[in-house]
Amino acid sequence: MSAVICTVDVVLLTLLGEELAAVLLRREHEPFQGALAIPGGYVHPQDDLCAHDAAMRVIKNKTGIVAPYLEQLATFSGATRDPRGWSLSVAHYALVPYPLLAARKDAAVHVVPVSQLGTLPFDHRAMIDTALERLRNKSQYSSLPCFLAGDTFTLPQLQRLYELLLGETLNKVSFRRKMSEMDILDPVDGQFEAAGAHRPAQLYRLKAAVRKTLTVLERGL
Amino acid sequence: MSAVICTVDVVLLTLLGEELAAVLLRREHEPFQGALAIPGGYVHPQDDLCAHDAAMRVIKNKTGIVAPYLEQLATFSGATRDPRGWSLSVAHYALVPYPLLAARKDAAVHVVPVSQLGTLPFDHRAMIDTALERLRNKSQYSSLPCFLAGDTFTLPQLQRLYELLLGETLNKVSFRRKMSEMDILDPVDGQFEAAGAHRPAQLYRLKAAVRKTLTVLERGL
DNA sequence: TCAATAGTGTCTCTAAGACATTATGTT
DNA sequence: AACATAATGTCTTAGAGACACTATTGA
Incomplete structure (x- = not known):
């Protein structure tokens, strides 16, 4: 029952021209400092009412926007996904029209077509893949x-x-x-x-x- | 960034006669000691490879069975769902043929038709409702x-x-x-x-x- | 007037459901 | 034989896709 690292991550997807793209940020801290990664951060029990709120806070703080659509995706956990130790991340995905993103976008925000994603830290690639699968699946029968x-x-x-x-x-x-x-x-x-x-x-x-x-x-x- | 209580819970569903039923256990510890609740427990970072393994361990330890189908459902989190403090539970659901359950069932295991569930501790009712919704949804297009x-x-x-x-x-x-x-x-x-x-x-x-x-x-x- | 895409009417074809018929056991 | 449900053949109907035709703009 030793401490578990609790975080949220957000796969922020947008339409860039004729391609789906994900928002990546350059990491400011270790581990993987300087690498491009999807937005994420620790759950703040004193600030966040729940993981969903934590995800909203992360999006707002790191990109300045309020995502029109935000949904919990899945929780990724395990001993090896984070070099700091046993960790658990509640992954979310959000959909944003590109103009909303462009209006607030600063230099730290990278919008990368999903076909051109490089190697990503943690299991961020799996999170993006899961988000894309969910999006494609729901596109079959929803708005x-x-x-x-x-x-x-x-x-x-x-x-x-x-x-x-x-x-x-x-x-x-x-x-x-x-x-x-x-x-x-x-x-x-x-x-x-x-x-x-x-x-x-x-x-x-x-x-x-x-x-x-x-x-x-x-x-x- | 104070500690978050990390647990897994399992909505264990079976077919009891002509009705869907959930497995409930009488809680041995506080909070809600003595109340009927769905199986759950702390994530054990030293034992569990991931939350899915933690869920398998919980099922195995508390009911003695290996569930033929186990899937992550959703993560429930927040400041108020557990009186001990800000907590996060990765809810899973499992499907088990009743004979498998009956063969191992001891007195502590209660199989309660979902139409006759009483008040449950934590947000266990919401977890069961979510599991039922998922099950009904997937029944429309899968095996x-x-x-x-x-x-x-x-x-x-x-x-x-x-x-x-x-x-x-x-x-x-x-x-x-x-x-x-x-x-x-x-x-x-x-x-x-x-x-x-x-x-x-x-x-x-x-x-x-x-x-x-x-x-x-x-x-x- | 021509080219190009938007928007719609209509026919065809596929698949789901209704109905009927045959099959096979017990009493 | 009578009956009850299993299993399957076949017709009807609804919905998806193909195709074609009309609409509306700029060049």
Whole structure:
């Protein structure tokens, strides 16, 4: 019953261009001082009401943002994952639209495409892999990807986002049927252009009532 | 950064007759000495390789069995869940066929139908509720319920088990199509009777290759 | 007017469920 | 033989995907 090192870690994911990316920070302290790692820190029993609050605090302190979506992922523990001794980390994952991150981003914050992650300290790689698996799984039957989209977006953009996450192309008609079935989008008056010589797409935003909720489909996709 | 109380708890579920039941133990120590609670205990950094091992040890020590299915559920933490102070418990859930439990069961082990749970200490009720939700959810698209069935079982029995977990009746033809699709069952030579004046049902057992794995369906149910 | 993508109508095909029929045991 | 449930064949229906056609912009 000797002391256990209790920490939280956060896999902070965002959409960078056409790729999923994770937020990494350069570690200020040992172990692995100077290495890039995902945000994390000790649980502060005197400050944190629970591990979820600890994760929110870590995100806020290290990146300056309040993540629109934050969920517990899994707890990683063991004698060998941290050179300091037997440790336990409650891993979380958060989804953030990139503009939110860019607005607050200082030099210490690195946004690295998940396809280009180098070697990471601790079991951070396993945490990221688990987060990606969870995200991809939930993308099959929920509105989760919407938390990666910006404030407003078009249906073609949203479909490309789902396709990116699921790694397969989707049927346009079916995709729109499903979005309509979820009933989470409000059209925004005024159209969308930028894309050039073709019909502009309707802009949508998440309905206020579901801005903080996850909507789930009965039969997926 | 003061010390955090680190524990594991296990929601041990079994099928008691036609009902889901949880294993409760009478607590030997304070807090809540004498109350019925789910099995749990401190993480032992010197003995346990990780929290999963701690959960296996707790099950083994307190009930004498090795659970065929054990999975991490979620971590419950906070300042108020344990009167001793800020604590963190990695909750797991395990599925056990009742005969395995009955063979080892001593007087301290109580198997209580989930519909008849009284007030439980800590946040054990929330853990059980979370475990039930997870079990019901995974029953929609996986072979998870098979871990509650005995060594051998018939398809009508298995269907009744799925229906119990899902809380709805299932189409017999569809159910059998899905089981066949999962390709996890081996017929056992020799039939099944007991049920009386009608055609006996074929006995099945889980294929050896799948005895420790979870098989997942593409499109659920 | 052409090119390009958005948006929608409609047909096809697959899969789930309903129903019916056959199979096989006990009484 | 009667009955009860197992097991399976087959039809119906619902939903997903393919395809095509219309809409709307800039060049």
